[in-house]
Amino acid sequence: MMKEIYITDYNCVTPLGFDVESNWNALLEGKSGVALHKIIDNHEDFYVSKIDSKKLEIEFKRFFDFAQNDNFTRLEKMFLLSLKPLVERHPISDETAFILSTTKGNISLLKNQTILPEGVFLSRLAQKIADFFGFKTKPIVVSNACVSGVMAIAVAKNMIQAGKYKDAFVVAGDEISEFVISGFNSFQAIGTEICKPYDKNRDGINIGEASAAVYITSKPNQNEKFRFKILGDSAINDANHISGPSRTGDGLFASIKNAMTEAQVSAEQIDFISAHGTATIYNDEMEAIAFNRMELQHVPLNSLKAYYGHCLGASGLLESIISMESSLKNTLIPSKNFKETGTSQPLNIIKENQPAEIKYILKTASGFGGCNAAIVLEKC
Structure with a gap:
């Protein structure tokens, strides 16, 4: 019989809030994080869902009070904020996996650069986050377009079932960038208003940004507030x-x-x-x-x-x-x-x-x- 694998904890950082509770309350009220933003210079505004950078900095400095704050990119700060509460609640061992899901990672580092920055490599991004929290195993990167977040859950499940790890932290994130917006715009896939999934009058996508994290284990303890198999x-x-x-x-x-x-x-x-x-x-x-x-x-x-x-x-x-x-x-x-x-x-x-x-x-x-x-x- 295969091991039973559970999600027992999670967190998220989005334009609607910096924890799950604030996000849930915003959703109940029907609030949308999508609004018009200037993403590309000398170009029309786009409907996107973007985290307020000032709020992100305030929240980051509240949780991470040290002099090296500026050593992290905006996306890395999103990752750290979403992971921190989970790492505080669940111990990291020699058999704990760290899985990072992203499509573009630190793509914004490429802007106006003639030499490829180290931080743009997804493996370096994952290692930087893993090192900060003290993960002992080599990070795993899942980057398969827009299915990456779902696949990361599956990778954690299957690796724990195979006996490679006892538990796993999965973090996923992407940020709004000129690169991504330009790409979708070239397909003429971006909507002219807040999007309308499945509706007769839908006309395209809104790009968004967020980070999210889950804790996955085969041995949940008795103090878990919930379990999803x-x-x-x-x-x-x-x-x-x-x-x-x-x-x-x-x-x-x-x-x-x-x-x-x-x-x-x-x-x-x-x-x-x-x-x-x-x-x-x-x-x-x-x-x-x-x-x-x-x-x-x-x-x-x-x-x-x-x-x-x-x-x-x-x-x-x-x-x-x-x-x-x-x-x-x-x-x-x-x-x-x-x-x-x-x-x-x-x-x-x-x-x-x-x-x-x-x-x-x-x-x-x-x-x-x-x-x-x-x-x-x-x-x-």
């Missing part, structure tokens, strides 16, 4: 296109099917789907097809992108955390800005805050390069 996981590449999703949803369908098979959970048992929902025409359509192929069209579903924007490597982990908080609070959060179905296949989009018993959660993600991932969580 990671029942199943899968990641499948549909090999369809460098940036376009499969029109038939093959990769996402296979990922969900594999994860649910491992979890031994049927479509009727899934209580809630935390979907990717980028509000681009093709992504939302692909997801609707995949969910219907799995006979999950009846399951309450939301996307958090209109609250947080698309936080790239952080999105899957952040949205998993909010899903678990929904389960603990027995409350479904609406998919903000959804009014009229804009997909060819039906979905049960959540339209308002509503009470619900949530035991089994399906979390999905999809990204550039044809990558797709899914995990199934169970509240214990």
Whole structure:
């Protein structure tokens, strides 16, 4: 029998707050972190979800009172803030894994540089964070486009089950950068307003930034406030296109099917789907097809992108955390800005805050390069 693996602690740093409680309260009130910001000089403003830099500095100096504050980039400070409470509550041993999820890391360091800075390498970024907290094992980097956050949970689960580690800290993060905004803008994929996942009038994505962290273990202690068992996981590449999703949803369908098979959970048992929902025409359509192929069209579903924007490597982990908080609070959060179905296949989009018993959660993600991932969580 395989070891049972649990998520027993988490934290996040986002434009809506610097801990889970403040984020949850903001979501209950329907607040969005998405607003117009100047990202590229001599260019129109973009709707993005951006952490206030002054607040970030104040919070960082409050928790990290030492002279070397300026030795960390803005993204690194986000990582440190999200991880600190978890590290304080759970001891690090010689058998503790440290896993960092990101798509672009310190990409902003490249601006106006002629020589490649050391900090731009993801391995160096991960080692710097690991060294700060005193991790004894070599850091693991998960960087697979926008499924990175979900895959990082799966990597931790599988490595602990294989006996490589006893427990793991997973941290995920990305920041708003001119590089990323320019890239998505070149695809004409950025929305002209706060995004509308699955809605008939959706017109594109909002980019966001955040960091999030979870603690994963096979041996939860009796003092844990909660436990979520990671029942199943899968990641499948549909090999369809460098940036376009499969029109038939093959990769996402296979990922969900594999994860649910491992979890031994049927479509009727899934209580809630935390979907990717980028509000681009093709992504939302692909997801609707995949969910219907799995006979999950009846399951309450939301996307958090209109609250947080698309936080790239952080999105899957952040949205998993909010899903678990929904389960603990027995409350479904609406998919903000959804009014009229804009997909060819039906979905049960959540339209308002509503009470619900949530035991089994399906979390999905999809990204550039044809990558797709899914995990199934169970509240214990």
